[in-house]
Amino acid sequence: MAELIEGLVISHLGQGIAVEISGSIILCQTRRKLETVAVGDQVMVSKSSPDQGRIEEILPRRSLLLRPSRNKKTRPVAANIDRIYVVFATEPHCDFLLIDQYLAICENRNIDAVLVLNKIDLTNTENIKAELQQYQDLGYELHKVSAAKNRGITELKIALSKHISIFTGQSGVGKSSLTNALIPDKQLKTNTVSETTKHGRHTTTAATLYHLPEGGDLIDTPGVAIFGLADLTEQQLAWGYREFQPLLEQCQFNNCRHTKDKGCAVRTAAEKGEISMQRYQRYLKLREKMPSSN
Ligand SMILES: Nc1nc2c(ncn2[C@@H]2O[C@H](COP(=O)(O)OP(=O)(O)O)[C@@H](O)[C@H]2O)c(=O)[nH]1
Ligand SMILES: [Mg+2]
Ligand SMILES: [Zn+2]
Numbered sequence: 001m002a003e004l005i006e007g008l009v010i011s012h013l014g015q016g017i018a019v020e021i022s023g024s025i026i027l028c029q030t031r032r033k034l035e036t037v038a039v040g041d042q043v044m045v046s047k048s049s050p051d052q053g054r055i056e057e058i059l060p061r062r063s064l065l066l067r068p069s070r071n072k073k074t075r076p077v078a079a080n081i082d083r084i085y086v087v088f089a090t091e092p093h094c095d096f097l098l099i100d101q102y103l104a105i106c107e108n109r110n111i112d113a114v115l116v117l118n119k120i121d122l123t124n125t126e127n128i129k130a131e132l133q134q135y136q137d138l139g140y141e142l143h144k145v146s147a148a149k150n151r152g153i154t155e156l157k158i159a160l161s162k163h164i165s166i167f168t169g170q171s172g173v174g175k176s177s178l179t180n181a182l183i184p185d186k187q188l189k190t191n192t193v194s195e196t197t198k199h200g201r202h203t204t205t206a207a208t209l210y211h212l213p214e215g216g217d218l219i220d221t222p223g224v225a226i227f228g229l230a231d232l233t234e235q236q237l238a239w240g241y242r243e244f245q246p247l248l249e250q251c252q253f254n255n256c257r258h259t260k261d262k263g264c265a266v267r268t269a270a271e272k273g274e275i276s277m278q279r280y281q282r283y284l285k286l287r288e289k290m291p292s293s294n
Contacts, residue, residue, distance in 0.1 A: 002046035002047060002048070003046070003047075004044040004045065004046055004056060004057070005021055005044070005045050005046075005047065005053075006021070006042060006043070006044055006045075006059070007019040007020055007021040007026075007028075007042070007043050007044075007045045007055075008020045008021075008040075008041075008042060008043075008209070009037055009038065009039050009040060009041040009042075009043055009055075009079075009209070010025060010039065010208060010209045011039060011206050011207065011208040011209065012037075012039065012206045012207070013027065013206065015027070016028055016029055017029075017030065017037055017055065019043060019045055019053070019055065021045065026045070026047065026050075026051045026052055026053050027051060027052050027053075028043075028045055028052070028053045028054055028055050029054050029055070030054065030055045031054055031055060031056050031057075034055060034056075034057075034058065035058065036075060036076050037055055037058060037076075038061075038064065038065075038076035038077060038078055038079040039077075039078050039079070039206075039207040039208065039209050039219055040078045040079040040080040040081060040164055040209055040217075040219055041058050041059070041061065041079045041080065042058075042059040042080065043055045043056075043057065043058055043059065044056050044057040044059065061079045061080055062079075062080045062081075062082070062110075063079065063080060063081050063082070063109055063110055063111050064076055064078075064079050064109070065077045065078045065079075065081060065109065065111075065166070066231055068231070074231060077207060077221060078166055078207055078219045078221065080164055081111055081164050081165065081166050081219065082111065082112060082163035082164050082165065083111065083112040083113070083114055083160075083163045083164075083165045083166075084102065084106050084111050084112070084113050084114070084165070084166055084167075084168055085114045085115075085116050085143075085160075085165055085166070085167045085168070086099055086102045086103065086113055086114070086115050086116065086168055086169055087116045087118055087167050087168065087169035087173045087174060087175050087178065088115070088116070088117060088118070088169055088170065088173050089117065089118045089119040089122075089172075089173045089174060090117075090119065090122070090123045090125060090127075090128060091119050091122050091123060092172065094128055094131070095170055096131055096278075096282060097282050097285060097286065098169075098170060099115070099135075100240075100241070100279065100282045100283070100286065101286055102168055102169075103140070103240065103242075104232065104236070104237055104239075104240020104241065104286070105232065105240065106240075107239060107240040107241075107242055108232060108236045108239060108240050112163075113140060114140065114141045114142075114143065114159065115132075115135055115140050115141065115142045115143070116142075116143045116145060116156070116167075116169075116178070117132070117142065117143070117144045117145070118145050118146065118147055118173055118174040118177075118178060119146060119147075119148070119173075119174060120144045120145060120146050120151060120152070121146040121148055121149040121151065125144070131278070134276050134278070134279065138242055138243055139242070141159070143155060143156050143159065145178070147174045147177035147178045147180075147181050148174075148177065150181065153178075153181050153182070156178075156182070157182060157212065157214045158214070160182070160212055160214075160215075160216040160218065161212065161214050161215035161216040162215065162216055163216055163217075164209075164216070164217045164218075164219065165216065165217070165218050165219070166218070166219045166220075166221065167179065167218070167220075179218065179220050182212060182218060183210050183212065183213070183218065183220075184213075186210065186220075206222075207219055207220065207221040207222075208220050232290070234257065234287060234290060237283070237286060237287060237290065238258055238266070238283070241279060241280075241283050243275045243276070243279070244258070244266050244275070244283075247265040247266045247269055247275075248265070248266070250265035251263060251264050251265045251266065252264070252265075257287070258283070258284075258287075259284060259287070266280065267280070
């Protein structure tokens with residue numbers, strides 16, 4: 001059998017998978033019965049020609065993001081992500097419920113979450129000051145940026161420089177604009193991937209990993225990268241509110257749902273103002289939206 005070489009999965013193409021091996025990209029198929037390969041995976045490849053090969057093995061993952069697919073199954077979206085940048089903006093409006101949901105998913109998937117408030121050129125952030133402070137008090141890093149006016153981008157580049165990251169957030173908040181500001185030659189790179197591998201065009205639905213000029217990698221996924229609450233349990237949702245974590249074992253009943261339950265430490269803490277009542281109420285809303293709740 002051919003020698004195995006380590007590579008990095010850059011993108012899914014129409015006819016195979018683009019794998020980067022010491023700076024050049026080759027087109028790979030996968031060994032039969034190999035589980036689904038995700039962008040960001042470290043893989044072992046056997047080369048069949050200078051620009052083609054086969055993925056024989058997926059190396060252990062640090063993290064894995066899934067999205068639901070048909071038949072209640074899930075599909076991997078991206079692997080080995082260290083940080084999820086949750087992008088939001090006051091235009092059209094701030095959806096804190098969605099932000100909490102993303103933070104809860106990150107908390108459960110062992111991925112750091114960072115907040116990015118974009119479009120600071122448009123409005124001042126006075127009316128959401130309290131919410132922003134709450135997130136920062138919980139230890140979440142916050143970047144205030146404008147992709148359009150190139151504000152805060154240098155700081156963002158520094159933050160991105162040591163990790164594999166992904167942007168997520170509502171449509172229209174400026175994820176694509178930020179990505180373009182961070183990767184000025186993105187289109188060129190995308191075409192290069194398709195050309196070097198010769199086969200098939202780079203489809204618009206494909207997630208792609210880009211090396212950032214200043215260091216770090218950004219996985220760009222067209223559309224929404226992280227999907228709802230589909231794969232969280234109620235317990236995981238509560239755990240996803242990190243300020244609840246030390247309280248969860250103080251609830252009187254170990255199957256406490258943290259709603260109207262007697263002796264609930266979480267509700268009590270919210271009522272006393274020890275944790276944010278707004279966050280607690282958003283937790284209740286999300287809980288109701290969960291497929292499992294009844
Ligand atoms: N004023 C302003 N508009 C922005 C900024 N960033 C993005 N936009 C605009 O917001 C809209 C949505 O941006 P886009 O990057 O497509 O958002 P995405 O859906 O999250 O990828 C576009 O019309 C952008 O020009 C910004 O920093 N300031
Ligand atoms: Mg976009
Ligand atoms: Zn409780």
